[in-house]
Amino acid sequence: xxxxxxxxxxxxxxxxxxxxxxxxxxxxxxxxxxxxxxxxxxxxxxxxxxxxxxxxxxxxxxxxxxxxxxxxxxxxxxxxxxxxxxxxxxxxxxxxxxxxxxxxxxxxxxxxxxxxxxxxxxxxxxxxxxxxxxxxxxxxxxxxxxxxxxxxxxxxxxxxxxxxxxxxxxxxxxxxxxxxxxxxxxxxxxxxxxxxxxxxxxxxxxxxxxxxxxxxxxx
Ligand SMILES: [Zn+2]
Numbered sequence: 443x444x445x446x447x448x449x450x451x452x453x454x455x456x457x458x459x460x461x462x463x464x465x466x467x468x469x470x471x472x473x474x475x476x477x478x479x480x481x482x483x484x485x486x487x488x489x490x491x492x493x494x495x496x497x498x499x500x501x502x503x504x505x506x507x508x509x510x511x512x513x514x515x516x517x518x519x520x521x522x523x524x525x526x527x528x529x530x531x532x533x534x535x536x537x538x539x540x541x542x543x544x545x546x547x548x549x550x551x552x553x554x555x556x557x558x559x560x561x562x563x564x565x566x567x568x569x570x571x572x573x574x575x576x577x578x579x580x581x582x583x584x585x586x587x588x589x590x591x592x593x594x595x596x597x598x599x600x601x602x603x604x605x606x607x608x609x610x611x612x613x614x615x616x617x618x619x620x621x622x623x624x625x626x627x628x629x630x631x632x633x634x635x636x637x638x639x640x641x642x643x644x645x646x647x648x649x650x651x652x653x654x655x656x657x658x659x660x661x
Contacts, residue, residue, distance in 0.1 A: 443660075444659070444660040445657055445659055446627055446630050446631065446657070447627065447656075447657055448493065448587075448625040448626060448656040448657065449492070449625075449654070449655050449656050449657075450492040450493045450558065450625075452467060452469070452487065452492045452653060453467070454467060454468060454469055455559070457559055458490075459564050460564070464488045464490055464491075465491065466486075466488075467486065467487055467488070468484075469483055469484075469485055469486075470483060470486070472484050489508075489649050489650050489651040490623075490650075491653050493622070493623070493624045493653065493656055494624060494643070494651050494653045494654050495508060495511065495621065495643040495651055495652055495654045496621040496650070497510070497615070497649070497650055497651055497652075498615045498618060499649070500611070500615060500650040500651055501608065501612050501616075502612075502615065502616065507646070507647060507648040507649050508644070508645075508651055508652045509647050509648065512618075513642070515546070515547070516639075516640070516641045517639070517641070518546070518547060519547060520547040520549050520587070520637050520638065520639040520658070521542070521545045521547065521548050521637075522549045522551060522633055522637050523542060523549065523551065524631075525538075525550050525551060525552050525568065526551060526552060526629075528552050528568040530562075530565075530566040530568070531567075531568070531597070533568070533569060533570070533595075534550070534569070535574055536573040536574050538574065539577050539578055540577065544583055545581075545582070546582060546583065546585065547585040547587075548578065549586075549588075549637075549639065549658070550587070550588050551589055551631055552567070552588070552589055552590055552628075553629055554589050554590045555589045555626040555627065556629070558624075558626060564591055566596065566597060567590040567591060568590060569590070569594055569595045570594075570610050572613065575610045575613050575614060576613065579613065579617055583619065584618070584620065585619065585622070585639075585641075586614060586619055586620070586621050587622035587623075587625055587641065587656065588621075588622065588625060589625040589626065589628040590623065590624075591624060592610075592611070592623060593614065593621070593623075594609065594611055632660060635660050635661065636660075636661040637658050637661060638658070639656065639657070639658055639659075640657045640659070641654050641656040642654060642655055
């Protein structure tokens, strides 16, 4: 069985997108073997730290939290799509997704994880046109995983809170699609093979998202 761990490592130099509403990571030792006979730690994490899953509550006050995401959507056969030809700032168009067979779970690999921990990571990552997202939704996609920070246009950050802010997030989450962001190691995927994905968030009651361990099994 070949497993690829698509999760980023959480450590004290984990990047965040720099906005004040995302927590910087701090992993701190509390007890030590020398002092109290055991090591224990305190974890200061954001709900969107490293490889993570978004819940509808991320954008909708009336949406459900990460503890209510359907695990049946998070585990099972996944279509891995090779979008590594997409360049920085390029859009996934309706034409691009029309060529695909839309399935329940889809993973889109841009190779963007190679920019993790560089200043490029949050700048001009490839993103989806809203027409493309609507097509995937209409085709029955219930789970979407990406190796970029977002399915939305990252250069549109000036629209925060406004009408044009994060239209793809809103479209996906309002339809209950499970959204996984910040995958890594997608360059190790053999796109000619069949895959199964396991993406599990922490069971955090009424929280808008959670770090997730995401593993791909090659069949
Ligand atoms: Zn998120």
